[in-house]
Amino acid sequence: MATDDNAARRGAGAREPGLIQTRGPRVEASVRSDARQEAAVQPVVPVIIDCDTGVDDALALLLAVRHPGLDLRAVTCVAGNTDVDGVVRNTLTVLERAGAPDxxxxxxxERPLLEPARSARHVHGSDGMGDLGLPAPTRAPAAVDAVTLLRREILASPRPVTLIPTAPLTNIALLLRTHPEVTRNIERIVFMGGAVGVGNATPVAEFNVWHDPEAAAILLGADVPITMYGLDVFTRVVVPGTEVRRLRASAEPGAKLAGDLLAHRPSAPGTTPDDEEAGGLGDAGAVCAVADPAGLTTRPLPVEVSLAPGPARGQTIVDRRPRPGEAEIHGGARARPLVEVALDVDVDRYVDLYLKTVERP
Incomplete structure (x- = not known):
């Protein structure tokens, strides 16, 4: 990211928050990204995805496996869209379908830090994968737990790793608290979660953060560069129905699975009023943001999570004020780390990136 990462660690008063373009100059919406051309000029990025594999997490995995500029080193699973055992099963199935069984x-x-587990089966189907009837995986998960695998892969990587959590942040919070040494080899954490505007789990809270607010608060307080890919951009990246139908007719198993998943995942109301078969990329947009950061417009802003019981629990409070308020002036508020908050996205660029990648021979 073409920002001062040290400034992002210092606090809210470190710099004037102005719109920036992630890792590159501002681009016009007409620009198209060819994943293979991008990979030719950029080093391969080692990534780890932490997911609760439902429909759009599966879309994210398919992209990460197939993109030539990404090296998917591991996948860790957490309860969220469905129970953690279902998440593991779905993840293994998707990786096998994508040709990445190793x-x-x-x-x-299997649950948040403080509260009972919840799920989103009403969105992702009883199996978390749109009830597509996919075959069971042929292999078992690793013998170690997620936090152990995260620590091992991060510290063993010859280049700093980018973490892409697309789920409740419980695993990541446990990692940061129990193994703080991993931050020295983390390039950035790009997480799908939070919202500047309205929520989805509640009027103000996005599901991943709402599911485990304490874990999200630990992440947002970490001494590591963070990008928040929230609902404000999450709902906007939609694949047209014509492309969804084309994917579903593909002879390539991964591309066909992507089409079937998109068909189960309707676009947000109002985004494509004349195209009922369009499907939102959802979590896959966070992977796009790592593969092609120039398609995302962010601003470094203070973000904190509401932890108090009540209707605002799980809300991400994003401070967009141009200058400190009375609470900061009079010493009543602590300085908070800055987070790169996604405020705009080049929709066509990311849709093109996704389609070109999952359809690669």
Whole structure:
């Protein structure tokens, strides 16, 4: 990211928050990204995905496996869209379908830090994968737990790793608290979660953060560069129905699976009023943001999570004020680390990136 990462660690008063373009100059919406051309000029990025594999996590995995500029080193699983055992099963199935059966997968937290587990089966189907009737995986997960696998892969990587959590942040919080030494080899954490505007789990809270607010608070307080890919951009990246139908007709198993998943995942109301078969990329957008950061417009802003019981629990409070308020002036508020908050996205660029990648021979 073309920002001062040290400034992002210093606090809210470190710099004037202005719109920036992630890792590159501002681009016009008409620009198209060819994943193979991008990979030719950029070093391969080692990544680890921490997921609760439902429909859009599966879309994210398919992209990460197939993109030539990404090296998916491991996948860790956490309860969220469905129970953690279902998440593990779904993850292994997707990786096998994508032709990547050797990527290590580990079982993680089965519940949030403080509260009982919840799920989103009403969105992702009873199996978390749109009830597509996919075959069971042919292999078992790693013998180690998710936190152990995360630590091992991060510290063993010859280049700093980018973490892409697309799920409740329980595993990541446990990692940061129990093994703080891993931050020295983390390039950035790009997480799908939070919202500047309205929520989805509640009027103000996004599901992943709402599911485990304490874990999200630990992440947002970490001494590591962070990008928040929240609902404000999450709902906007939509694949047109014509492309969804084309994917579903593909002879390539991974591309066909992507089409079937997109068909189960309707676009957000109002985004494509004349195209009922369009499907939102959802979590896969966070992987796009790592593969092609120039398609995302972010601003370094203070973010904190509401932890108090009540209707605002799990809300990400994003401070977009141009200058400190009375609470900061009079010493009543602590300085908070800055987070690169995604405020705009080049929709066509990311849709093109996704389609070109999952359809690669």
């Amino acid at each position: 990527i290590p997968v580990a079982r993680g937290a």
